[in-house]
Amino acid sequence: MWSRLSRFDRAVLVVFVLILIIAAIGPFVAPYPPTVADPLQRLVSPNGAHPFGTDENGIDVLSRLIAAPRTDVLIAVIATTLSVAIGAPLGVVAGYFEGADRRAMRWISEGTLRLLDVIQAFPVFILAMVLVAIHGTGPVNVVFAVAFVNFPVFLRLVRSEMLSLREHLYAEAAVALGNSELGVGFKHLLPNAWPTVLVQVSVTIGFAVLLTAGLSFVGAGVSPPTPELGAMIASGAKFMITGQWWVAMFPGLLLGLIVFTFAAMGDIVGKLMEPGQRAIPSRRLLSNARIAPAAQAEAAAPSAQDAVLSVRGLAIEASGRPPILDGVSFDLMPGEILGVVGLPGSGKSILVRAILRLLGHGLQRRAGHVFFRGKDLAELDEKTLRAIRGCEILPLLPNAKSQLNPLVRVGDLMVAHIRAHNRCSRREAHARAARMLGAIGIGDAEHWLAAYPHELSGGMAQRVCLAIALVHRPPLIIADEPTAGLDVTVQRQVLDLMIELCHQSGAAQVLATRELGIVAHYCHRVAVLDEGLIVEMGSVRDVLLAPRHAVTRRLIAAADLRAVSTAPTTNTSSKMVP
Template identity: 35%
Template sequence: MSINDADHVVTVPAVHRRRLPAFLRSPGGVFGAGWLVLVIVLSFTAGFWRPYGINEQDLANRFALPGADHWLGTDEMGRDLLSRILTAGAQPLLTSALTVLVAFGLGIPMALLAAEHGPRFERWFSRLSEILLALPGMIILLAVIGAVGVRLNIVMTVLGVMISAAVYRVMLGVAKSVRQRLYVDAARVNGLGSLRVNVKYVVPGMATVMAVQAAQLFGIAILIQSGLAFMGFGPPSPQPSWGGMIGDASQQVYNAPWLMVPTGVVLALTVVAANALADAIAGQVAGERPVARRRRRKATRGGAEAREGETFAADTVPADQVPADTVPADRAPVLDVRDLTVAVDDGPATVTDVSFSLRAGRVLGLVGESGCGKTMTARALIGLLPDGVAVSGGSIGWQGRDLAALPEDGLRAIRGREIAMISQEPMVALDPMFSVAYQLTVPIRRFRGVGRGEARRIAAELLNQVGIVDAEGVLRSYPHQLSGGMAQRVAIALALTGRPKLLIADEPTTALDVTVQAEILSLLRALVRDTGLSVLIVSHDLGVVADICDDIAVMYAGQVVESGAAAAVLDDPRMPYTMALLAANPHVPEGQPVPERLACIPGTVPPPADWPAGCRFADRCRFAAPECSAPIPLFSAHESGSVRCVRVDEIDRTHLTWEAESLGAEEAADTGVSS
């Protein structure tokens, strides 16, 4: 299998043998799993091999020590301890498993619902869990025994209900963490419903923690059941039980101390084995994955020739293969955002009155510092806002529909099919548990209604379209086997599975080096040119924006402060904030002298709760004046552009630049504009 990037091609040998799970390669994991398997097998098959009946008495050998006839000795009635111990093991193992099943059957769905729906569900589930945790467990179990008798299935089911509160509290945090991962958002963008997202992505992401908790709770359930049997609330005599046998042995501790040892050791080892297995699984989570042995790599034959003068596959797609429905019919805006406001529930707005439009076949860049609302605006377009955050005003026009007013079902029909998203950090956006082939073919089959074989063929074509030469090799790979640039290409191919008309790219080149970044930008340009795709790019890198964008909207503190054609905004900025961003840009144009130091913008972006009523940039702006304290609308500037600044004419007339003002107030005074 070969994995290639535009700047290198390496061969990674395919591994066909299956390796043991990591937790089974540690001594604790081997002991825990081995002992539990041994006890389970011997207990459930005891009826076929045990040497004596469980009630068969040999009164001549009462209190016998281990020997050839009785490997573990006999009890006070001459009954064989080995036969009774292993026969008694089936019931605690089964009922303890029932307890774990009930606890997880209640706790996991509660955690998933609370993580998905936020405070609306979490408030009620948390109060319920607090009530269950506050109840005295042993007293409740004794009360149940008093009501229904020693019916262990019912008693252990009640115990599972009580333990479900602890499972919910632990798994809620895990579920929230998994739902924040980019590959879960990618699944939602691809149109998966809530149930399928939870089953395919969230629950597998929680699987290791679930295994750890299940192993621990299994041991706890065995101890609780044995404790009940020790107190006389176990199976009736003469039916054996571990707790009952320990209770009987405790009455003979002075006459026959050995009697307590076999049953006690088996019980203790079973509980220790469950906890050792849990520790081994937990250690697998905390530690790094084992690194595969490095093998000698050989360059793919012809790789150098293929790279020379390389053109992306998207550049060479025949015109007759371009989907007809992606070619724009006119130049009217395909996306028209008007006065968009996004706010936290019972909290401040994070985006206010944002307006911009995007035409078919063009690229719009949202620019600004971190915390200016760029990503929040982009995610609001397809309803992927974090829990507790929602669109509270404005409209999102998309082909005659207002996306801001659509319910979740309506948005799900649009995600992936009409609007797709590329998240930053491609290695996180791809699910590490599934191969590239699986992650591409599943949405292809859902969006295009094709079979498995046809979906794989389309997946290979998409990989070729995004510049991957060895498509079949990459399809067999897992995300951790890909380089950063390769993973980003796969993420772009994943976004194209539904043939969208709009692609939202949130910092698509942040995690990539400069060379691969240029290749990804070239790929996006080729896709726009050849398919008529519209792209909305979120970035803080003005070099990226200048390279690919046709239009720019500069955002600051949740507002658009300047917008227009990219050339006009970058060559002739009118807003002081835009000037400051350009002055702080480390990219120096060819032929221009390198400054001794870059200009910087003092202060930081204010949080939403501290936004002033007037210009939100005034506290950091060297051109601020008293009139900046009043609310400021957008003024016309550039061609089809606008700027949010009351001093735009003065600043333009005096040809002030941010660099000039950064030299000091005294030199700025010579320009004729007060600071």
């Protein structure tokens, strides 16, 4: 937990804990009694006995400083807790009313929000002062005043969290189990909103301290002799011009420090509440009795002369862990399509990303080379690599729709891509984009060029990505689950198109997928990965019809449901409704 914090965060945390300690035990550890006046020691400047001097009553400023946070922080914490206690449940109810079927409930919700607008639009300070003026001064009234002006913040926050959290599938699952909708709000959604609320709590406490001090400063809050920062600043302010600066300045600095610390703690609370870092080591890493890679010998062999892509002994690891890929070697000839398959976690996606050098998340290359037309991609500088990546090697990733910038029209995107590596006018590029859409079976090109990505279906988006991928007739395509999430009839169309376009342009392809059916019909060769090693590689027919490795057999069995299928056991068939 500690390790997730920066040095600054740790410092803030230490100061935060110190403030809490002082708030708890301050009055008992102060060197002088913080409320007992000593007329002989009035306005003594800082010295050995009184490091921060004394005030107009002759009380040690340091002692009062140590005693003061108890008042301010306590009021702020109680007031903030109160505003959460009022605001959060009302927020859940408001969120529930908002989504209700009945119009009356939505009106109540709407009306409440407008009322809150009024409270919030009213200057916080004046509102608090009015409240204190009606009920008189004193710490209890300050608590209510501060709570009253802050609860709308939590109501709004929780309400908006409800609106977004209830879109989660587990909210629907909870309704299906028999929860009422309000019950789902309190039992399932509110706990998931706490992290956000706690961040706000921390910030609010900081502001509440400031508000408390402010009210006391104008004489509407805690009054002397109780040690309190606002009142101390007020009583010291008049001495600023006569030269006794220490009476007001030290409380002012402390007030600033407290407010800042609580505000900064908001971020830290947020970081600490990030979910799920309890370490249960994955089984894969525990049972890691690795065999020496048989493919190692192949790694030493020189790469084939005319290969487009030649991977040699590639090893990828996350620092300090066993390798995720180990000794991966293969050659890819022009126009050849290599399928990469394996169990989940075998390293398929990592291999794809390693070739494109798009690792990240602490993964790094430990050994090996990736030669693309003779150049070692692993050794190229970023700039050269970027030029190759966009133009000569094209990534084709799943969920195409999410990769298209939602604010850019399809046509503009294609034109930009065409012109990025090609000198031509906008008009020429536009005409070429229209022809491309026609080639991938999207009629009414002008309509779709003017469309935004959200108007496209998943299949269309993936076809547009394909068209973009193939603009510059790249010699190599690297695809990772290019048809995931598409319907079966659409998947066929996209795959057929992909193969046809590859065939026309002579592009080679690495295609990582979990669907063996795609490999069987669209690839020339297949590599089977298991725990980062290529355990079997060969022509599709050889591997799929005569598998030698257990993993390959398991993949085939899983893909061919018919092969393991028997008719369902019991058949209490009922008649169909005509």
